[in-house]
Amino acid sequence: MPSPWGVVGGLVDLTSHGLLVKYVVASLFRVTWGFTLAAILAIPLGLTIGWYRRAEMAFNPLIQFLRPISPLAWIPIAILWFGVGDLSAIFLIFLSCFFPLLLTAINAVRNIPAVYINAGRNFGLSPGALVYRVLYPAVVPQLIVGLRITLGIAWLVVVAAEMIAVNSGLGFLIVDARNAGNRYDLVVAGMVLIGLIGLLLDIGMRSLEKVKSFRWSYSEE
Amino acid sequence: MESTVAITATPTVETKLRAEHISMSFTRDGESMPVLEDINLEVGNGEFLCLLGPSGCGKSTLLSIIAGFLSPTSGEVKIDGEIVRGPDPRRIFVFQERGVFPWLTVEGNIGFGLFKLTRAERDRRIAHYIKMVGLEGFGKSYPSELSGGMKQRLEVARALAVNPDMLFLDEPFGALDSITRLIMRGELLRIWEAERKTIIFVTHDIDEAVQLADRVAVMSARPGRIQEIVNIDIPHPRDINSARYLELRTGIFNQIGLAHHL
Numbered sequence: 410m411p412s413p414w415g416v417v418g419g420l421v422d423l424t425s426h427g428l429l430v431k432y433v434v435a436s437l438f439r440v441t442w443g444f445t446l447a448a449i450l451a452i453p454l455g456l457t458i459g460w461y462r463r464a465e466m467a468f469n470p471l472i473q474f475l476r477p478i479s480p481l482a483w484i485p486i487a488i489l490w491f492g493v494g495d496l497s498a499i500f501l502i503f504l505s506c507f508f509p510l511l512l513t514a515i516n517a518v519r520n521i522p523a524v525y526i527n528a529g530r531n532f533g534l535s536p537g538a539l540v541y542r543v544l545y546p547a548v549v550p551q552l553i554v555g556l557r558i559t560l561g562i563a564w565l566v567v568v569a570a571e572m573i574a575v576n577s578g579l580g581f582l583i584v585d586a587r588n589a590g591n592r593y594d595l596v597v598a599g600m601v602l603i604g605l606i607g608l609l610l611d612i613g614m615r616s617l618e619k620v621k622s623f624r625w626s627y628s629e630e
Numbered sequence: 631m632e633s634t635v636a637i638t639a640t641p642t643v644e645t646k647l648r649a650e651h652i653s654m655s656f657t658r659d660g661e662s663m664p665v666l667e668d669i670n671l672e673v674g675n676g677e678f679l680c681l682l683g684p685s686g687c688g689k690s691t692l693l694s695i696i697a698g699f700l701s702p703t704s705g706e707v708k709i710d711g712e713i714v715r716g717p718d719p720r721r722i723f724v725f726q727e728r729g730v731f732p733w734l735t736v737e738g739n740i741g742f743g744l745f746k747l748t749r750a751e752r753d754r755r756i757a758h759y760i761k762m763v764g765l766e767g768f769g770k771s772y773p774s775e776l777s778g779g780m781k782q783r784l785e786v787a788r789a790l791a792v793n794p795d796m797l798f799l800d801e802p803f804g805a806l807d808s809i810t811r812l813i814m815r816g817e818l819l820r821i822w823e824a825e826r827k828t829i830i831f832v833t834h835d836i837d838e839a840v841q842l843a844d845r846v847a848v849m850s851a852r853p854g855r856i857q858e859i860v861n862i863d864i865p866h867p868r869d870i871n872s873a874r875y876l877e878l879r880t881g882i883f884n885q886i887g888l889a890h891h892l
């Protein structure tokens with residue numbers, strides 16, 4: 410095992426070769442795309458399914474069937490479809506984010522107290538305004554929690570995906586450093602970076618929860 | 631016979647709302663459970679009517695039907711001669727304090743229904759109703775920063791701001807302590823006297839009904855029926871120690887079948 414100074418040396422080494430920034434950016438790039446695509450698709454779909462009870466009954470078996478399959482089990486299929494590269498990794502991250510976000514959105518709608526919907530209808534809101542002025546603000550706090558947890562999952566999965574399906578990024582760094590002459594200082598340096606960036610992502614998402622008009626549900630009761 | 635002069639006609643209160651043969655059943659575990667049976671009710675324009683009855687007799691169900699949130703199994707509700715087919719901003723339902731939107735400030739809540747007005751007019755109304763319900767200085771506060779009584783006043787202000795001609799209040803003061811409840815009754819009466827909305831007020835508190843209402847519709851236990859309509863012929867402000875008050879209160883106690891001694 411490398412000493413702490415060895416790890417620092419590894420980090421310096423990476424920086425001087427320009428690899429540190431390159432690998433961090435590569436990993437973040439994949440997470441951003443996979444996560445964003447999943448959010449864009451899963452949240453509106455989940456809100457719609459949650460709103461219509463029938464849709465939920467129809468989709469639930471399929472969702473519950475696909476959900477427990479680990480995103481890592483999809484790696485061979487991802488490589489078959491998208492080859493070894495960014496697309497495969499993004500697809501895996503997308504998969505790992507899609508179901509948690511879908512379920513979060515479905516539950517968020519179902520948990521809206523009926524009084525809010527009724528009050529919105531009472532004041533004569535059009536369906537569009539009801540979505541924008543009641544449904545959306547009512548679900549935002551739960552969605553933010555869901556997004557924060559899911560981003561953590563995405564970060565876990567990107568590292569695993571990079572160990573197999575690509576040749577850049579922090580996950581690749583760890584595997585590569587071991588294969589290329591047991592450079593454990595670089596392995597641990599990669600782990601430190603992964604932990605550090607995960608922490609920063611979480612802090613970033615948490616700051617969203619502090620926005621006052623989003624915060625209401627945390628201060629209620 | 632058309633008469634151009636109507637000097638002799640006594641001014642009768644016009645009917646605002648008429649509920650005709652309302653029945654409602656819910657299905658539970660495949661069995662149909664009757665909740666309301668043949669409710670007939672007439673409410674005059676500007677009247678304050680209390681619906682009084684034991685818990686579970688169907689008061690909230692009846693009020694939801696009148697407000698258009700629920701369709702009755704049979705019968706119909708007419709307001710200003712039109713059949714009610716859904717909720718309408720001319721008639722606002724005041725839920726218990728849970729009804730205010732927690733993601734909006736006091737100002738945001740009061741302005742919620744005012745989206746058709748200009749900005750200036752909206753601000754003017756918000757300021758007016760903040761003052762009317764005594765929430766000055768709390769305009770930028772969120773509901774979580776208000777007490778139960780303040781949230782309740784906020785919800786009343788949000789309802790009044792759209793200038794409805796009817797208010798439906800479902801046990802609005804039920805969750806408040808007894809002192810706040812008394813104060814809120816006084817404030818509601820003051821607002822009612824200033825704005826003369828037609829009010830239907832649901833309660834299971836006999837004193838509350840006799841203190842507030844022009845008439846009290848006493849409902850039976852489930853399936854709810856209207857047992858009796860009691861005229862409260864005491865002018866406001868009411869002396870709750872007067873002989874007439876006690877007499878009316880006792881009458882309703884007996885009607886409901888409650889003993890006077892615990």
Ligand SMILES: Nc1ncnc2c1ncn2[C@@H]1O[C@H](COP(=O)(O)OP(=O)(O)OP(=O)(O)O)[C@@H](O)[C@H]1O
Pocket residue numbers: 656657658665683684685686687688689690691692834852
């Ligand atoms: N959506 C529903 N589905 C099935 N049963 C219902 C529904 N809403 C109300 N009920 C039943 O109808 C009956 C009357 O309910 P309601 O809420 O109208 O009573 P209430 O007089 O308002 O009582 P409380 O004073 O406790 O508020 C109750 O037995 C209740 O269980």
Ligand SMILES: [Mg+2]
Pocket residue numbers: 689690691800801
């Ligand atoms: Mg009720």
